[in-house]
Amino acid sequence: METMTGSLKRIAVIMPARNEAAAIGGVVLRIPRQIDSAEVVPIVVDDGSTDQTARIARESGAYVVRHLTNLGVGAATRSGLRAAQVLGADVVVTMDADGQHDPTEIERLVRCLVEGPFDVVIGSRLLTPQGMPASRFAANLLLNAVTFLVYGKIVSDSQSGFKAFSRTALEQLELRSSGYEICSEIIGEIYRKELRYRSLPIKAVYTDYSRGKGQHFLNGVNLLLELFIRLMRRV
Amino acid sequence: MFVIVAQVFSVVLALVAVSKSYVDFRARLESLSMFLFWIVTWTGIVAVALFPSLVDLLLRSWGRGGAGLGTFFGMGLVFLYFVVYRIYVKIERIEQNLTKTIQELALRDDWVKRR
Numbered sequence: 568m569e570t571m572t573g574s575l576k577r578i579a580v581i582m583p584a585r586n587e588a589a590a591i592g593g594v595v596l597r598i599p600r601q602i603d604s605a606e607v608v609p610i611v612v613d614d615g616s617t618d619q620t621a622r623i624a625r626e627s628g629a630y631v632v633r634h635l636t637n638l639g640v641g642a643a644t645r646s647g648l649r650a651a652q653v654l655g656a657d658v659v660v661t662m663d664a665d666g667q668h669d670p671t672e673i674e675r676l677v678r679c680l681v682e683g684p685f686d687v688v689i690g691s692r693l694l695t696p697q698g699m700p701a702s703r704f705a706a707n708l709l710l711n712a713v714t715f716l717v718y719g720k721i722v723s724d725s726q727s728g729f730k731a732f733s734r735t736a737l738e739q740l741e742l743r744s745s746g747y748e749i750c751s752e753i754i755g756e757i758y759r760k761e762l763r764y765r766s767l768p769i770k771a772v773y774t775d776y777s778r779g780k781g782q783h784f785l786n787g788v789n790l791l792l793e794l795f796i797r798l799m800r801r802v
Numbered sequence: 803m804f805v806i807v808a809q810v811f812s813v814v815l816a817l818v819a820v821s822k823s824y825v826d827f828r829a830r831l832e833s834l835s836m837f838l839f840w841i842v843t844w845t846g847i848v849a850v851a852l853f854p855s856l857v858d859l860l861l862r863s864w865g866r867g868g869a870g871l872g873t874f875f876g877m878g879l880v881f882l883y884f885v886v887y888r889i890y891v892k893i894e895r896i897e898q899n900l901t902k903t904i905q906e907l908a909l910r911d912d913w914v915k916r917r
Contacts, residue, residue, distance in 0.1 A: 612908075632908050642901045646908055653909070745901055 575605040578677060579656035581647030582611050583640045584664035588618040590776060595627035597670040602677055610650050614643040641749030645742055652737060659732045665776065668729045672769050676731040679767050686736040686762035689722060690729030694768035710790065717794045718755035723766045726750045736762050748793040812851035816844040
């Protein structure tokens with residue numbers, strides 16, 4: 568197998584998590600600890616959990632950054648990105664902590680990023696939507712349209728939490744979102760900063776547990792309002 | 803009938819707002835001047851709701867006869883929109899500051915050593 572360039576020393580995998588004690592241990596343990604010669608470092612950002620998420624994540628081998636109170640997935644992602652920079656990561660992967668994303672696909676995202684080369688690789692569930700509940704598929708299409716309206720960029724899965732970022736992208740991203748609107752904001756930053764990006768088909772795992780997590784329809788309404796306000800501020 | 807319902811609703815809402823303000827004042831969560839401000843404001847709103855012709859009387863006494871209730875409520879709406887805008891800006895600022903504080907605390911913690 569062709570190896571990646573020798574310049575990659577550390578890959579950080581960030582998982583924003585809130586009350587994911589049931590799933591986080593399994594997710595962290597399945598993350599590979601090495602990809603070619605690069606060390607893979609899991610970082611769990613505990614966003615004000617009231618269960619044992621932080622302890623389980625730490626015992627499973629992850630670094631844990633703890634928010635004293637719940638700030639939102641956007642704020643947790645931003646904390647994770649900063650933590651990755653503190654650790655000197657060359658590549659950062661973000662993924663969900665509820666088991667929806669398959670950790671074995673991290674290597675595919677990273678290889679695509681490095682070999683492209685791209686600044687951002689977005690794991691797209693909508694390119695392989697088999698198994699996705701119809702309501703989620705429709706909601707994601709709608710949010711893609713809203714993201715395009717606000718940021719002028721069409722991507723196949725704007726709300727995907729499974730992404731890989733190069734160090735260049737990390738240094739250029741200026742993110743302010745606290746909630747789920749961060750996914751759309753990242754798309755906007757890709758467009759504004761003219762970052763090279765690619766969508767890669769990934770499989771999403773929909774269990775009863777993961778279906779109960781993530782964005783609900785009411786979150787979608789809130790997201791629309793947040794993005795509308797951002798649009799008004801840009802005009 | 804609808805007018806009567808609207809007037810009763812205005813009075814009830816005013817009573818709720820003033821009593822809440824009074825409770826806050828007694829608990830020293832609100833200053834006397836703020837409490838008096840809300841009494842005057844809500845009294846004015848109830849007066850206009852119960853006696854809409856007061857607005858014409860007032861405007862005529864200021865030499866602005868003919869402007870009417872519509873103008874008065876239009877100005878009121880603009881003022882309310884401005885207040886909502888200011889509240890939104892303050893909340894957004896507080897949220898950003900809170901997020902920044904919590905994040906700084908989280909990243910100052912010895913998370914790197916405690917793996």
